[in-house]
Amino acid sequence: MIDIKSLPKVPEDAVAELLNELLRLIPNDSTTLAKFVATGNSTYLSIPPTLKLVKVAANRIQDTELREMLEPCLNILTKDTGSDACEKIERAHDALLAFNFDNHFVDTQDSKDFDQVELSTDERSELQDLMAKARKLTSEASFLSGTHKRKMNYWISKVENELFKEVVGFQAFLAMAGEASGLVRKFGDDAKPLAEAIKTARTITEEKVDGYKQIPKEEAPKQIEDKTSGE
16 A cells, blocks of 8 residues: 555656556456455555545646546446456556646647637537537447447537637547547448547637648649640
């Protein structure tokens, strides 16, 4: 069991350290966490308190977006297998890494140019309708597993939350579009109606991002004259 006093004072660093500890404690196999704990092994008995501790540390993080990204990753249940738990922990690590890279490399002006969108009332209404459609298609998609549906709905919710803000963040749309693209690669035509609704939402928003508006549209390739015609 980790000594709380030994944890870093910065919440993000404490979460990272606790995630590493969980990866050390949890075997990456098909056994459920409940069965591990039931063995009475001292290592496995440390899993539940460490899970509680990492959630407490995550709640101390000031950045709302990072907290929201970590929340589903840290929703690790005793019925989860070791493999499932480790996958969630790795996703949490990825979220922390992305957050740290953003803070280190992103210029304030770049953030304004490429991640901030001002939308009209009509545009917000259209985007909310598209999100409702995407959520309905996700719910009705028999080819999607429960995990895939939860993951897709998570990103739809992130976008819906952005639509209530005065200045909308574009990165949530990009993440949602990336998730939809992954579904098309995995499930093919079955996932295309969902992906199309999400692509439309991303396009509407992208056209309002200042930095993207400054990027010239790709010119159509020039046609090469066919000099053999008429010969």
